[in-house]
Amino acid sequence: MGSRVGVRLLLILVLLLAAVQVAFRPLAIVGRAPVGQPLQLRMNLGLDLQGGSLLVLEGQDTPAARATPEAVDAAMRVIERRVDQLGVVEPTIQRQGANRILIELPGIADPQRAIALIGKTALLEFVDTGTTQLPEGATWSADGRTVTLPEGAVAPSAPGARPPARTIALEKKVVLTGAELETAQAGFDQQTAQPIVNFRLRSGGARVFEEFTAANVGRYLTIVLDNEVISSPVIRDRIPGGQGQISGGFRTIEEARDLAVLLRGGALPIPVQVVENRTVGPQLGRDSIEASLRASWIALAAVGLFMLLFYGLSGVLADLALALYVLMVLAVLSGLGATLTLPGIAGLVLSVGMAVDANVIIFEKLKEELRAGKSLRMAVGAGWNRAIQTIVDSNVTTLIATAVLFLLGSGPIRGFAVTLSIGVLVSMFTAIVVTRALVDGAAAVGLGPQVARVAGRASR
Amino acid sequence: MTPRVWDIIGRRGWGYALSALVILPGVAALIYYSASGQGALNWGVDFTGGSYFQIRTERPATTGQVRAVVNRFATGQSTIQRSEQDIFIRTRPLAPQAREGLLAALRSEFGTVAILREDEVGPKIGQELRNVAILAVVIGLALQVVYISFRFKGLRYALAADAALLHDLLVVLGIFAITRKEVNSAFVAVLLTVVGYSINDTIVVFDRIRENLALRTREAFDRLVNRSLLEALVRSINTSLTTILAIAAVFFFGGVTIRDFAFGLLVGIFVGTYSSIFNASALLVDWTLWADRRAGRARAAQDVETGGATPAPVPAGAGPLPGEGGGRRRRSRRR
Structure with missing residues (x-):
């Protein structure tokens, strides 16, 4: 024994x-x-112990696209690219059910920035607004027929004595979208020292861009992100080579960087909404x-x-x-x-x-x-x-x-x-x-x- | 053994009374709050949807000051609470702009605002979490009831244990209703853990009763149960003491975040032990005595010969396989 x-x-x-x-x-x-x-x-350690964010996003149906599992998967790939750019160590991204995406971002320093970046559709559009210059912050309706002007903005120069309308009818004629972008980088404008985003288009997009700018000198090419006007520059000359810059609308270089991140990652095929957020x-x-x-x-x-x-x-x-x-x-x-x-x-x-x-x-x-x-x-x-x-x-x-x-x-x-x-x-x-x-x-x-x-x- | 025997079963009325004393106010609170439209329990954002912030401000802020700021941005009823250094804000779902506005306003009033924790639950998710929680409790309870029935192969033991279980759940719910502590997903874990613990405790006592019944002493059932209780008592008390000691450490030293969770466990484990000592066995005794009296009357009417041979009634539902008719057969064999 x-x-x-x-x-x-x-x-x-x-x-x-x-x-x-x-x-x-x-x-x-x-x-x-x-x-x-x-x-x-x-x-x-779980997120509640090491700090971090758990997000659940839900794909939203739009008239253009339904939130099918395929669309959600495509959105997930875009979000993966964005999260990579955030520099999160060991993020988890997985689909939950048919139309949800679960994201875990451990140890993240600025969860709000992450949420803003991840949840943005980031659909960039170059819109032909003809002779109309739109102020920053003006927003297109979902059907793309009317534009609502931001509070306090002056209406587009109207010679008549009519009081400026808050909402104007203006069709959104999209020339190019962010899908044609090859790359985007944040930087500073050499003359004004303002933060800007430099971009380069793929060859097909570059050709369209060149042709359009050649034909519309003196008119406005409005840059729109998620139906919100970023800037509305006048076309001074034909732009060859597909290189361009987005200026205006950035208060800080970080904002320009965030946009560059979004543009590089591509737009979400469907809009997503944060339905659950638990941040510690x-x-x-x-x-x-x-x-x-x-x-x-x-x-x-x-x-x-x-x-x-x-x-x-x-x-x-x-x-x-x-x-x-x-x-x-x-x-x-x-x-x-x-x-x-x-x-x-x-x-x-x-x-x-x-x-x-x-x-x-x-x-x-x-x-x-x-x-x-x-x-x-x-x-x-x-x-x-x-x-x-x-x-x-x-x-x-x-x-x-x-x-x-x-x-x-x-x-x-x-x-x-x-x-x-x-x-x-x-x-x-x-x-x-x-x-x-x-x-x-x-x-x-x-x-x-x-x-x-x-x-x-x-x-x- | 020691001459003076602690008669728990004999004074089981007190046990029932004490339970009623705790349960009735709780049930009253549930009904009162439910009727007054505040919700029977203080549902957290997990179940209602909404936003929850735990913040620490640079300059001291009273709940009143914070409420004034919050009311500018949040619609409906908001809850503001505070601990030594943190402020807890619970609101209906906030739109992103309202959220930004609220935080900006808090910053301008109280200096830097550190967000320690933020939960944002969409109304749809809240509803889903609520459904899952209900499902979890129902499935958990059903499985436990199935288990007890299987374990005791008899309705009487199973129902007595279930009644004790119901008692424990009512106490925990009632106390959460009275204290208005937040009920969230973690509360489901509290309930199920309490259920598991309570049944565990009851099983150990019932086991002892059956062990003693198998010895076939000619003891009256209520005396036998009392003896079994006392024999299992050291174990019951020691186990719940160690568990309560452990969870009390979490309650007092584990931080604010987990305090309500630990509180629920503490209450649940305490009543779980209480009910298995004072209620479950008592119910078993009452039921058995009642069934015996009924069986005795029936037998006396039927068959006077074997009638009052035993002065102390040996329990009918007492054997390892209790059943309405089985006990009688076994008893006649035993003689």
Whole structure:
């Protein structure tokens, strides 16, 4: 028996070391030699802990195009290009259902800029407005027949005495769209030092551009983004080579850069709307990690102390099993690549409380067997066998609840379900196998009486 | 054992009364708030759709000052709350311009405004999340009920456990109605966890009852249940104590973001333990005694010979396979 206990304890030690290695990677294999590195918990953190944005976009039907899954996929590719330009590390972009796109942007510094960039249709149009110059901010109606002028803008020069109308009839005659753009760069105008966007058209577009400008010198070519006028320059000369610039409308170089990003990524084939946005600033994420870590330590300490006070040496053994339990849960989470969220940490802490439950059940059954007059060895065997059934049963209910939460919950709640269920499963293992080995081990080294004393305590 | 036995079952009326004392105000609050149009529970943006901001301002701001600013941009009812340093704003869905305007106005009033957290849920998504939440609770509950029925192979145990479960859910809902704490997606996790925990606790007690019944002592059912309760009591209390200790640490030290979640778990685990000690077994006893009396009357009318042979009624629904007729058969075999 003694040697078998020894083997079991050794196996548990191996398990402990493996858990530490998986969760904290103290050893990395560089080349062929193992290299020590500082202990650090290897865990994916959810957006609520590291800060970042979760966005759900919904494709909108327009008279021109319906939000079919194909159109949404095409929009997704455009959004991928835009997100790449934002420099987000490990973004997630996936389609959700028929017409939604789920975007996760971890650790993003300026979520509002990202949302503005991602959600913009960014349909650039060069519109022939003939002799009419439109002010910046004027907007075309969706059907492209009328233009609404911005507040405070002067109406286009009308010689008559009629008061300027807020909405004027003007058909949108599109010469070219942003689809013809080859590239776009932000820069500064050499004369005015204003921010501008330089663009170059593909050869087909360049030809159209050249022909149009040649035929319309002295008239206006209005540049429109998502039906809103950016600028309405006069054509001074024929423009060959497909090179041009968009000026006006940019207050800062960043605005010009954002437009360049959008133009390079292309327009969305269908407009999208942000239907869900959950953003956690980096500061709150850090605070949450700090606070929940502190809470976890306090919880562990409180539970450990309770077991020690109530069950004496057996409690210490249970505490050891509990420590191994925590390491193993972390290892399993890390090994599975699970994402730790704030409710996930709460689930972990909750599972610590529940993990003790298995030990309590075992100790109470052990107590009864000892009181019934069995020897320690017999009592341990009988107590465990009776306890296993109860432990499995009592955990099934929690597992049912977590399974439902996992299947139907989203994001953080799913994290809660994952940690709680893994916690419950691991706790069964540590209580049934590890605590047993520790109790047997203690008995083998002559601590039997101390373990048996559990029966004398708290008798009612 | 010790001469003085704690008689929980004997005083089960107190257990019921205490439960009623907690549940009735909660139910009253649910009805009152529902009737007054504020919503039975304080639904968060997850379920109603809307915008939620957690901000930290440079200059101190009272909820009244913030409300004045918010009301300029948000239509309908908004909720403003604050903790030591943060302000929480909940509004109906805000158009992008209104959002920009609100933040600009807050900045001009209170200096730099750091947005710690922002949730924006479209009305459609809110409705979907609500449906999913209801579905989750219904499926979770149904599965648990199926599990109990399967586990106890008998209606009586299953229904007693379900009643205790319903009790726990009512308490948690009621307390959230009274305290007006926000009910969001995380609350679904609270409910289901409480359900799992409550049943777990009840099962351990019922298990003990059946274990003792299998020993076939000639004990009265209510005495036997009381003894089983006491035997399982240390475990019940110790387990919920450790769990409550752990979750209390999250409640007190885990930060504002998770406080309501931890609060729900705390309440739920506490009542889950309470109901499995004071209600579930008590219901089982009441039902069994009632069924026994009825069976006894029927038997006395039918068959006077085997009638009052046992002074203390041995429970009818007591065996591992309780059933209306089964108990009687087994009993006659036992003699």
